[in-house]
Amino acid sequence: MLKVAIVQQIDSLNPFLAVFQSSTEIGRLMYDYLTAYTAADQSVTEGIANRWEPSPDKLTWTFTVPDGKKWSDGQPITAHDVAFTYDLMLTDEVARTANGSFVTNFESVTAPDDRTVVIRTKTPQVTMLALDVPIVPRHVWEKAGSIKDYANDRMPVVGSGPFVLTEHVPGQFIKLKANKNYWRGAPKYDELHFVYFQNSDAAVQALGKGEVDLVNRMAPAQFDSLEGKAGVTRNKAQGRRFTELMINPGAQTRTGVPIGDGAPQLKDVAVRRAIAQAIDLDALVQRVNLGYAVKGAGLVPPVFGKWHWQPGEAERRFDPAAANAALDAAGHPRGADGTRFGLRLIGRAGRAYDEQASEYLKRSMSDIGIALDVRLVSDNQLNEATTAATYDLAFSGWSTNIDPDFVLGLHTCAQRPGADGKGGTTDTYFCDEIYDRLYAQQLSEFDEAKRVEIVKQMQARFYDQVPAVVLAYENALEGYRSDHFARFTTQPAQGGVIMAQNGMWGYYGAEPAERTAQAQGSRWTGLAIGGVLIGGLVLVVVWMARRRGATAGERE
Amino acid sequence: MSVFSRLGERRAGFLAHRAGVAGAVVLAVAALVSLLAPLFVPADALDVTRVTADAWQPPGAGHWLGTDHTGRSVALLMVQGTGTSLFVGLTAAVLSVGIGTLVGVVSGHFGGLLAGALLRVTDFFLVLPALVLAIALSTVLPRGLGTIILAIGLTSWPSTARMVRAQTLTIEARPFVERARALGGGHAHVIGRHVLPSVVPLVLVNATLAVASAIVAESTLAFLGLGDPTRISWGAMLHQAQLHGAVPQRAWWFLLPPGLAIVVVVLAFTLVGRALEAVVTPKR
Amino acid sequence: MRLAGRIGGAALSLLMVAVLGFFLFRVVPGDPVVSMTRGRPTTEALQAELRAQFGLDRPLHEQFWSYFTSLLQGDLGTSFTFRRPVSEVILERLGPTVLLVGTATLIAVLLGLWLGVRAAWRRDSAFDRVTTGVSLTLWAVPTFWLGMLLMMVTGDLFPSRGMRDTDTPPDFLSQALDVGHHLVLPSVTLVAVVCAEYALVMRSSLLEEMHAPYLTTARAKGLRDDLVRRRHAVPNAVLPAITLVFLRFGLVVAGAITTETVFSWPGLGLLFYDALTGPDYFLLQGLLVVTAGAVVVMNLLADVLHGVLDPRVKVV
Secondary structure, three states: OEEEEEOOOOOOOOOOOOOOHHHHHHHHHHOOOOEEEOOOOOOEEEOOOOEEEEOOOOOEEEEEOOOOOEOOOOOEOOHHHHHHHHHHHHHOHHHHOOOHHHOOOEEEEEEEEOOEEEEEEOOOOOOOOOOOOOOOOHHHHOOOOOHHHOOOOOOOOOOOOOEEEEEEEOOOEEEEEEOOOOOOOOOOOOEEEEEEOOOHHHHHHHHHHOOOOEEOOOOHHHHHHOOOOOOEEEEEEEEEEEEEEEEOOOOEOOOOOEOOOOOHHHHOHHHHHHHHHOOOHHHHHHHOOOOOEEEOOOOOOHHHHHHOOOOHHHOOOOOHHHHHHHHHHOOOOOOOOOOOEEEEEEEEOOOHHHHHHHHHHHHHHHHOOEEEEEEEEOHHHHHHHHHOOOOOEEEEEEEOOOOOHHHHHOOOHHHOOOOOOOOOOOOOOOOOHHHHHHHHHHHOOOOHHHHHHHHHHHHHHHHHHOOEEEEEEEEEEEEEEOOOEEEOOOEOOOOOEOOOOOOOHHHHOOEEOOOOOOOOHHHHHHHHHHHHHHHHHHHHHHHHHHHHHHHHHHOO | OHHHHHHHHHHHHHHHHHHHHHHHHHHHHHHHHHHHHHHHOOOOOOOOOOOOOOOOOOOOOOOOOOEOOOOOEHHHHHHHHHHHHHHHHHHHHHHHHHHHHHHHHHHHHOOHHHHHHHHHHHHHHHHOOHHHHHHHHHHHOOOOHHHHHHHHHHHOOHHHHHHHHHHHHHHHHOHHHHHHHHOOOOHHHHHHHHHHHHHHHHHHHHHHHHHHHHHHHHHHHHHOOOOOOOOOOHHHHHHHHHHOOHHHHOOHHHHHHHHHHHHHHHHHHHHHHHHHHHHHOOOO | OHHHHHHHHHHHHHHHHHHHHHHHOOOOOOOHHHHHHOOOOOOHHHHHHHHHHOOOOOOHHHHHHHHHHHHHOOOOOEOOOOOOEHHHHHHHHHHHHHHHHHHHHHHHHHHHHHHHHHHHHOOOOHHHHHHHHHHHHHHHOOHHHHHHHHHHHHOOOOOOOOOOOOOOOOOHHHHHHHHHHHHHHHHHHHHHHHHHHHHHHHHHHHHHHHOOHHHHHHHHOOOOHHHHHHHHHHHHHHHHHHHHHHHOHHHHHHHHHHHHHHHOOOOHHHHHHHHHOOOOHHHHHHHHHHHHHHHHHHHHHHHHHHHHHOOOOOOO
16 A cells, blocks of 8 residues: 655545646646656657557647557447547537647547547647546546536546556545556555555654655755655656746737836846856855756756756856946946845745745845845735746746647747736746747648757757846755555656656556554554543543532531 | 721732832833944854854853854844834834724714714724734735834734724813813814823823834744844844754753743833823722 | 624625625735646746636736625635635535534533633632633643644544544445544634633633622522522623523634634635645635634624624624
8 A cells, every 4th residue: 555645635536627746747647648658758749549640730639549458447438439538528618627738729620430539720739749647437427517527536437557546535534545547557566555644744754753654845945854764765757847037028919018016227138147147056055955956048958858948058157247237238237235126025925935935036136236025925916926927037847748839838929928918827927039939830731850959949048138047956855664565657757757657657657665563653642541541531531520429418 | 807908908009000110110211222232242243254153052151042044143132122112112112002092083083974983993903803803914915024013013903093092082071071162172282282281191002012012023023924024023033043943953942941031021011001001090 | 783783793704704705815926827827838828828717917907896896795716726706615614514513612601601610600719720721721722732632642543633434334324323433622622722712711700700790699599609600600601601602603713713624624614724735715705704704694693693692782
């Protein structure tokens, strides 16, 4: 039995509605996608479909679902299940809640026979093998009724993944059992439990005590606290996340009308570059991430090997003097008090990184004559400020996918809000002709080597124009009970993660160790103390009641 | 028998005062520490960018209360936090007692619809769980010291209002007030000359006790992550301790001092408040 | 007549709670839909859909009307995070809270009353001074800090989180023992804080009672001190104190929020905390209405109980 600590709530078990990372993680265990990514190097591999073929015009994709794959209830998995899932998303807007972006370019999805799925797209789409959409069993879901109200909690929940959901107690735990029908073969252990923790502190403590076997998303200090702990192995992995400092480049709507109240100085790319140059990224990594991060550069973290970009000679080295000179040259002389101008920095209160890094930035900016007014606010207020462009500098961060399309797309002109200031999905309000042209190019470039080249050019352009400074690629810090589990499959094989993969390999490939029956000792002591306490309480109550009874005889 | 009990009572009064005096001494020390904080704490010592010590150092030479997750000295953090905690406690209490006194006097002095409405509102806020409301307020308003003070002040005034109203009613029923009114004393005269003076001692006691609960409330809000993250307070330190894993690290030196400081100062305010109460209400 | 007035007052309070709950979370700047979709692929159309789904695209007065009418039917809206009715989410978290709060209140009341009675009766004895001192100190202790401290001190003796282990055998005894084991630290924390208040209240309540002339009469009748206390003073002081238990229900609610947060106890308090980190406004609004509503009802109960138990009381 593998017990995993999760810190985030489960928002929904319905894969069409679930958006929390914890929920999609469990969704990956319950449902296979059309295709998957290997554990070794994250390349595309067999999922529900084992073969795929685009038409010469790249508008029609034919996927083959092989014979012999079964749902956990024994029914065969067919092309009709796939077509049903995508069709549901195309016809029911609620079903698009979680993964709608994957099908917006779909023209139609059909299943001419049990084995074949044909997807027609409106324009050529390069991400057709990165459709992260759980495929659901038609024979269950066609009876589901309204998707909005379907909780998907009829246990056991029929699925196609390596585990079957059997129990969910909100706020407490989720239990899954091994799927004996899984087409890759059943996992090496029977039960997988996700135990809910309110904070990672408690989770780390529970790992130390052996109450759970696997914990991720540890803070650097927590990770350090497990060093040398008997029975615990730590895994410092390359993360999928990056943290950035957004610099409002003069936000505008799609129609070119300025919105928000970003500082006018930041419209000048020279000023943005100077700010970037004045930030000591190495120091941030050392002091804030305690070394558990890689210095930031492009938009794609190093874990995605070929897509990752390094500035090389174009790197802006930390140089406050040069930054000062650049600001002087840009026409922002220091005032009598040594200040050139003031900027606001918005971050999220309660996020350890923002709380600490803002202190550093305050110092770095004051070194180049910029007075920083730090405001740490709630998530909602942060979102509001970044959406309405009422920020100068702001912390942000993204978890990236294997295909870089999503994270690159965030910075195109079209993502900016409409004339009414609504509907924007832009990250940084970046709008750059060159970047946009490259974005369109890579989207229809089916030669991967060429596409990688374009993607790198885009990152270089982004780095050069600095609508945001990528501060760091944080390590994913995980720990597990090596006295309970001997091995986990990481993704990628080198320096990869166990949890939060683009896949389910970490859980699927876990190998139980020979378990020893110790460590139960302290638990029994605790139980005994609990029992004595409760017993003692009962005794006291009984005693008090009896004393009352005894004296009742002495009535006056 | 009666001699003994009177003796006992006198001793009790004395005890209450002694405890009150002890409380007052503690508060004086705390106030002094917060005022002198700039002298103790070098400008750069709490700047995480300039700290040189290692994180999570247990108490020892150099850092006699150890260091926190960034290597800052816990002792200095404690000193720095004193001011914030006291400031929030005091201002929130003043706000709370101020509102309470205003509402109490107005609803006690002026009868009629206004009093009825005020009483209704008072009862309503008296019933609402203050912490829940304070949490709601601090999620809605922008983060900051002002929000915390507002959230605590706006949710804790009703008990003062009730007490002040009762006192106002009692005073106004006294013959000398009736006389003053009959002699043509206006509202201002009655309130200013008769009601307020008699209410002030009560308000003072209330304010002292309100500071105590405001400090606890501040620490709770800060712990829940609703405090002003740019300021160091004892509550914020505990928030940090929890956020960065003081418990699994067994970093007792980061967990104990802020909590103990809160307990001691809150207790001191309570004791002073009780001693004042004993003086103000002579019957006890 | 008095009762009718009380019920009317409580109803008015409930109404005000409902109105407050709505507007408090509606004046917030910001678009909840943006929070909902933050950090993942989204489109303008999807955002508009979500907005319509939650009725956020309608004018405020329409939103209020629909909120209010559905509130009357027990419908608290839909949670952003859980995509399910708020009432459903709240209901499934009610059990653990009732268990924790119930256990803690029971222990706290018994212990608090007992301590209070003894302290008051032997006023200024060592027992009284220790009890009062400890109570005052505990009253000054932040609940969450006590919880963290207990967790650190007890080390591995008790589980660090939650209400149940997932691998406990399913039979009733094992499950009950497991829950009991998990219950120890949170309930000790909650008891410590609440009990202090009860002890102080009971003490002063009894002290007032002891000056009552009838006690002197009883003593004059030659009754044993012990009996006077048990037969006359305590019952008369206990009743108002018990109604105080209901009156101070808000205190327990506050304690439960922080205690559940520290120990990951899967009840309403933890739900409250979770709703804060979004923030999930509909859920917060629902929780505010429910907890405040519960406190209002508890107060009404206290009033009624007070009137029934203590015939001397004549409240306006």
